[in-house]
Amino acid sequence: MHEFGRFFLPGPTDIRPDILAAQAGPPLPHRGAAFEALFASLQPGLQHVFGTTRPVYVSTSSATGLMESAVRCAKPGPVLSLVNGAFAERFADIARACGRDVTVLEAKWGDTVPLEQVEAELRQRAYAGVTVVHSETSTGALTPLEEFGALCRAHGALSLVDSVTGVAGAAMQAEAWQLDFVFTGSQKALAMPPGLAFGVASERYLATVHEAPARGRYFDVLEFEQYVHKHQTPNTPATSLLYAAAAQLAYIERESISTRVARHEAMAALTYAWLAETREALGVPFCIQAREHERSPTVTCIALPPGIRGDDVVKGALDRGFVIGGGYGKLKATHIRIGHMGDHTVDGLSLCLAAVRETLADLAS
Numbered sequence: 475m476h477e478f479g480r481f482f483l484p485g486p487t488d489i490r491p492d493i494l495a496a497q498a499g500p501p502l503p504h505r506g507a508a509f510e511a512l513f514a515s516l517q518p519g520l521q522h523v524f525g526t527t528r529p530v531y532v533s534t535s536s537a538t539g540l541m542e543s544a545v546r547c548a549k550p551g552p553v554l555s556l557v558n559g560a561f562a563e564r565f566a567d568i569a570r571a572c573g574r575d576v577t578v579l580e581a582k583w584g585d586t587v588p589l590e591q592v593e594a595e596l597r598q599r600a601y602a603g604v605t606v607v608h609s610e611t612s613t614g615a616l617t618p619l620e621e622f623g624a625l626c627r628a629h630g631a632l633s634l635v636d637s638v639t640g641v642a643g644a645a646m647q648a649e650a651w652q653l654d655f656v657f658t659g660s661q662k663a664l665a666m667p668p669g670l671a672f673g674v675a676s677e678r679y680l681a682t683v684h685e686a687p688a689r690g691r692y693f694d695v696l697e698f699e700q701y702v703h704k705h706q707t708p709n710t711p712a713t714s715l716l717y718a719a720a721a722q723l724a725y726i727e728r729e730s731i732s733t734r735v736a737r738h739e740a741m742a743a744l745t746y747a748w749l750a751e752t753r754e755a756l757g758v759p760f761c762i763q764a765r766e767h768e769r770s771p772t773v774t775c776i777a778l779p780p781g782i783r784g785d786d787v788v789k790g791a792l793d794r795g796f797v798i799g800g801g802y803g804k805l806k807a808t809h810i811r812i813g814h815m816g817d818h819t820v821d822g823l824s825l826c827l828a829a830v831r832e833t834l835a836d837l838a839s
């Protein structure tokens with residue numbers, strides 16, 4: 475039996491044993507009433523975590539599948555990409571791979587691209603869409619999105635939002651924030667097994683989807699839209715993962731999304747307080763990569779002082795029974811990341827942080 479509470483990677487995240495067990499449901503014909511009932515049962519929970527009344531698509535793929543959908547099915551024209559970390563860079567790369575002419579607005583890794591800069595660029599040129607990563611998992615930065623959708627709309631562009639480590643851990647109001655395409659993956663703050671992606675498109679996004687030059691088939695938003703109303707998936711679904719999703723969404727409903735977000739914020743606050751104490755106790759300058767007030771509640775990226783290597787910290791934590799993340803991309807050697815998302819608790823996280831502090835004390839001495 476899997477022991478929950480030792481796996482603090484910023485994705486995939488730890489999964490409760492009852493959710494792992496829920497995957498063992500029976501096979502079902504996917505064009506039939508029992509499957510449609512299962513599929514329909516996911517919708518209220520998914521709409522709740524996305525903050526939408528629109529139907530939520532379920533893709534049998536990791537989140538990258540819907541990153542591709544987002545740009546591929548957007549109306550024709552150039553794409554503006556806000557790049558402040560590895561996943562934001564990947565989003566821009568995917569847009570290029572889908573044949574878009576991509577302009578990049580860059581921020582230092584750990585920062586976010588200011589809205590004023592986005593506005594200035596949108597004034598310069600007519601963009602079809604703007605890609606942004608809500609919670610940048612490589613740096614722990616959270617881009618505020620409350621005004622982002624409206625800004626894109628004012629300039630005729632679609633807002634395309636990677637909220638893979640946002641949804642179900644950070645506040646998300648896809649509809650109220652006027653976002654046009656928002657997606658996540660099952661294995662991050664939703665704390666489900668990997669293999670599903672969830673996404674929601676606005677009416678506005680759908681209004682021009684038929685203009686997209688080559689939507690392909692597997693990740694075609696129009697197919698998702700047509701089938702979701704029948705409570706079906708376009709192709710054979712990963713039914714066992716849908717059983718797990720149903721169980722976990724019921725659990726999230728019981729917790730309530732506001733309590734869930736507050737728990738994530740409490741875990742993030744604990745991590746910041748722990749880091750300040752650790753810095754003081756060891757006399758070593760560790761610091762948080764993202765700026766205050768722009769930090770994700772689901773992941774913290776910590777810059778290590780010269781002489782302490784990310785790999786060694788990860789290994790030391792593992793020797794003490796905890797899995798944490800190393801730095802990602804160009805921050806690999808010099809940073810570590812703690813994933814405090816999903817179903818972890820403040821008490822559980824404090825055990826992990828104690829083990830990391832012991833490791834840092836060893837390595838700093």
Ligand SMILES: *Cc1c(COP(=O)(O)O)cnc(C)c1O
Nearest residue numbers: 485536537538561611638639659
């Ligand atoms: C994990 C992650 C992805 C990629 O998700 P996959 O499920 O591995 O395809 C994309 N964006 C962000 C911000 C992520 O954290």
